[in-house]
Each structure stands twice: as structure tokens, then as C-alpha cells.
Amino acid sequence: MPIEVPGGVQVSISADNVVVVKGSRGELTRAVSRDMHVTLHEGKLTVERPSDDRVHRSMHGLTRTLLANMVLGVSGGFERVLEVNGVGYRVQKTAEGLTLQVGYSNPVQFAVPAGVQAVVEGTNRIRLSSHDKELVGQVAAKVRAIRPCDHYKGKGIKYAEEKLRLKPGKAGKVTKG
Numbered sequence: 001m002p003i004e005v006p007g008g009v010q011v012s013i014s015a016d017n018v019v020v021v022k023g024s025r026g027e028l029t030r031a032v033s034r035d036m037h038v039t040l041h042e043g044k045l046t047v048e049r050p051s052d053d054r055v056h057r058s059m060h061g062l063t064r065t066l067l068a069n070m071v072l073g074v075s076g077g078f079e080r081v082l083e084v085n086g087v088g089y090r091v092q093k094t095a096e097g098l099t100l101q102v103g104y105s106n107p108v109q110f111a112v113p114a115g116v117q118a119v120v121e122g123t124n125r126i127r128l129s130s131h132d133k134e135l136v137g138q139v140a141a142k143v144r145a146i147r148p149c150d151h152y153k154g155k156g157i158k159y160a161e162e163k164l165r166l167k168p169g170k171a172g173k174v175t176k177g
Contacts, residue, residue, distance in 0.1 A: 002044040003068045006075050011040050019067060023074025025131040026115075030070060036063045045071065069133045079129035080140040086155035089147075090123040098126065102147040102157065110143060125160070 005011055009023040017032040032038055036059060037048045045067060049060040072078075084091050084102065092099045097112040098120070112118045112128075116139050119127040126143065130136040140159070149156035151167050158164060 001064070002046045003064070003071055005040070005043050005045055005071055009071055009075050011045055011071070013038050013040060019070070021067075021070045021074050023071075023131070025074050025077050028070045028074060028132060030066060032063055032067075033059050035059060038063070038067070073131040073133055077129055077131050078133045078136050079127060080136055081160035082126040082128070082140060082143055082157055083160050084124040084126070084157050085149070086153075089155065091120055091126055092123075093118065093120040098143070100143075100146055100157075103155070104147075108146050110146065113139060 049056040098110040
């Protein structure tokens with residue numbers, strides 16, 4: 001399935017299978033497996049595999065998806081939204097990154113890496129955005145790992161689209177009769 005390259009996005013493929021995608025939001029570079037043949041023809045990026053081996057089929061799908069995410073990222077970008085839930089739990093944007101107060105004795109300082117923009121909405125929502133899908137997902141996972149949601153009270157950091165199923169807790173003494 002070919003990847004449509006929108007206007008304003010430039011794709012260049014070197015001889016050693018390094019693909020560089022440039023767009024309005026930035027530039028991404030990825031080295032592709034030497035077995036995969038990546039071509040650009042009339043605004044469509046195609047990936048072809050040499051055989052139907054299991055390894056080549058899986059590399060074909062992975063390579064195509066990674067390249068499609070690169071094209072989509074430099075033209076539109078990606079974002080993840082995190083929510084901080086709990087009494088007294090809050091987040092603040094600082095010059096260094098984020099300061100999270102999530103139930104520990106001291107606030108947690110989190111340095112947002114270059115290439116990711118963090119916006120704090122109110123005191124309990126974090127919006128992370130970038131042109132690199134892999135990087136934004138990794139940063140969101142690291143922020144969430146600071147205090148994952150508790151399945152009994154629902155306190156902690158969770159993705160905005162994540163549905164949390166609360167456990168009932170202690171039911172009391174069971175009488176045998």
C-alpha cells in the first residue's frame with residue numbers, strides 16, 4: 001500500500017537506505033533495512049520486499065508503518081494527553097520541564113526532552129506534542145510511570161483516553177455457614 005506524500009513534505013532516499021523526511025514541523029531520519037526497497041514515484045512512497053519469507057513480510061509492514069508515521073508527523077504531528085487524578089495532585093510547567101506533586105514527600109521534577117512540547121492545561125492535564133510519534137509515546141510513558149493509577153481509588157497519572165476499572169476493595173469478613 002503506497003504512502004501518499006502531501007504537499008510541503010520532501011522525502012529523500014540515499015543509496016544506503018537512509019530515508020530523510022522534511023516538513024513544516026521538522027525533519028526525521030531513519031535507516032531502513034537493506035532488504036527493503038524504498039522508492040518515491042509521483043508523490044507516492046512505496047516499500048517492496050524481496051521475498052515472501054516470514055522475516056521479510058514482518059519487516060515490510062514495520063518499515064511501511066514507520067515511514068507512514070514519519071510523513072504524518074512532519075506534516076501534522078502527534079500528541080498524547082495525560083490526566084493527573086487525586087486530591088492534592090497537580091502539575092506545573094517550569095523552565096526545566098514539569099513539576100509533579102503526586103503524593104510523594106517532595107515534588108517530582110521531570111525534564112521534557114528536546115523535540116517535545118509540553119503544555120499544562122489547568123492543574124491536572126498535560127498535553128505532549130511532537131513530530132516524532134516514537135518520542136512522544138516514550139515521554140508520555142515515562143511521565144505516567146512516575147505515579148501509575150491506583151486500581152482501588154483511581155489516583156495517579158493516566159492517559160486521557162484510558163478507561164480505568166476500579167476494583168471493589170475489601171468486602172469484609174466471609175462467614176462460613
